[in-house]
Amino acid sequence: MPFSPTGTPELAQILAPIAEDMRAVDAVIRGRLRSDIALIGTIGEYIISGGGKRLRPAVLLLIARALGYRGTAHTQLAAVIEFIHTATLLHDDVVDESDLRRGRPTSNSMFGNAASILVGDFLYSRSFQMMVDVGSMRVMRILADATNRIAEGEVLQLMNVHDPSVDEARYLMVVERKTATLFEAAARIGAVLAGADMATESACARYGASLGTAFQMIDDVLDYSGNAEDIGKRLGDDLREGKTTLPLIHALRSSPPAQRALVERAIREGGGNFAEIAQIVHNNGSLDYARRRAQEESILAFEAAEALAESDFKRSLLELNAFAMRRDR
Numbered sequence: 001m002p003f004s005p006t007g008t009p010e011l012a013q014i015l016a017p018i019a020e021d022m023r024a025v026d027a028v029i030r031g032r033l034r035s036d037i038a039l040i041g042t043i044g045e046y047i048i049s050g051g052g053k054r055l056r057p058a059v060l061l062l063i064a065r066a067l068g069y070r071g072t073a074h075t076q077l078a079a080v081i082e083f084i085h086t087a088t089l090l091h092d093d094v095v096d097e098s099d100l101r102r103g104r105p106t107s108n109s110m111f112g113n114a115a116s117i118l119v120g121d122f123l124y125s126r127s128f129q130m131m132v133d134v135g136s137m138r139v140m141r142i143l144a145d146a147t148n149r150i151a152e153g154e155v156l157q158l159m160n161v162h163d164p165s166v167d168e169a170r171y172l173m174v175v176e177r178k179t180a181t182l183f184e185a186a187a188r189i190g191a192v193l194a195g196a197d198m199a200t201e202s203a204c205a206r207y208g209a210s211l212g213t214a215f216q217m218i219d220d221v222l223d224y225s226g227n228a229e230d231i232g233k234r235l236g237d238d239l240r241e242g243k244t245t246l247p248l249i250h251a252l253r254s255s256p257p258a259q260r261a262l263v264e265r266a267i268r269e270g271g272g273n274f275a276e277i278a279q280i281v282h283n284n285g286s287l288d289y290a291r292r293r294a295q296e297e298s299i300l301a302f303e304a305a306e307a308l309a310e311s312d313f314k315r316s317l318l319e320l321n322a323f324a325m326r327r328d329r
Helices: 009-014 018-032 036-049 056-064 073-095 107-111 115-135 135-161 170-191 199-227 247-252 255-267 274-283 286-305 313-326
Strands: none
Touching: 009 018, 009 313, 018 073, 018 274, 018 313, 036 073, 036 115, 056 073, 056 170, 056 199, 073 115, 073 135, 073 170, 107 115, 107 199, 115 135, 115 255, 115 274, 135 170, 170 199, 170 247, 170 313, 199 247, 199 274, 199 286, 199 313, 247 274, 247 286, 255 274, 274 286, 286 313
16 A cells, blocks of 8 residues: 555645655655565554655755755655654554554554564664665764664653653753654755755754754644544543643643642543643643744744745745644644
């Protein structure tokens, strides 16, 4: 079954200037998922075919093209970015004991935790094989550093689980490592491939990091206000997993003592009455606060993208940034 690299009709329109590149990335992914070990192909195909917006590889492709890149390594490295992202999803779902992603049973619920972790390891190692094929030490350094920081983010998040004392600074440390880092790496690699000067490369990296941060903040809003069918998971999963995300952090510091005690207990126990906690989050303006913080990051991404020359690819980068903010409307 061919996967859709564009997620929604609106996103397909935004990414139209790189539609051919995205199809090439699809072909690379299919080819590099092949293994003599049948289970690897089965699980890899299952999670890759599960949909998804493919935003991280799209960022790499758009920036490379916006800066005039005309080679072929961009599709190989965009596939690497997607493999790394997919590996983190496989590991995340095991750690979080998740049973639903993108509206389908998670890989671990279908094939077991051990198989999911090991196939995630295969995707990481395959990614590094593909990096070597490209032959750029600079690109390898960026991706090696990124995967290390992602692992740090996973450990930080684990340390924060069921802890109502997590503040915004600790939350942002996790977001920066777990989510923003791979967006940033994708954007930076696009600039490196195009031979951009350091100022332009830094602007592209800032775009990716801010876009990724805004994207995660809106994801955290959607856990309390989204539609389960649209977001592909049950509302309240973050709370059930004991994750102290930005809406909860704001609610904890804004609500009266009785409500704060309820939220703290829900975080410690991993659940509680979700409807009651969601109402506290709504009533204290915590979702609006998280949206404002996401908007601040979105503005930073917009300003960074302004460093690029006008083109269809730049317009898509700006529209992608706006799309990230519209997902909860």
